[in-house]
Amino acid sequence: MRSLITKKIPISEEEKRQRVRDYNEFEGANVDEEEFVKREIFDEYVELICLKCGHKDEIEYDLLLEMFEFDDIDIPELECPFCRGGTVIPIQFLDEHKRKNHK
DSSP, X not given: OOOOOOEEEEOOHHHXXXXXXXXXXXXOOOOOHHHHHXXXXXXXXXXXXXXXXXXXXXEEHHHHHHHTTTOOOSSOOEEOTTTSSSXXXXXXXXXXXXXXXXX
16 A cells, blocks of 8 residues: 555543553553653544545544555545445545546
């Protein structure tokens, strides 16, 4: 899969604390909470657009990677959750898709 443009959203201190507590509890780890909270951590999202209805949405980058982990694809395509009949692609590929399909 080609490189994707992501939007990075910093996570709050509260979210960092919850994540490290969950990790320590469920993984039996001993990550230092105060050191973890000092780190700059982001959630990353990919902006998507439906080719049929134009609905825009975002998906977590990690989730998108998991969904297409074993697929040898150039541009990921999903079913539109809004109109349920269209194809959703990362918005960064919209112009390229239009050029390919309107020649």
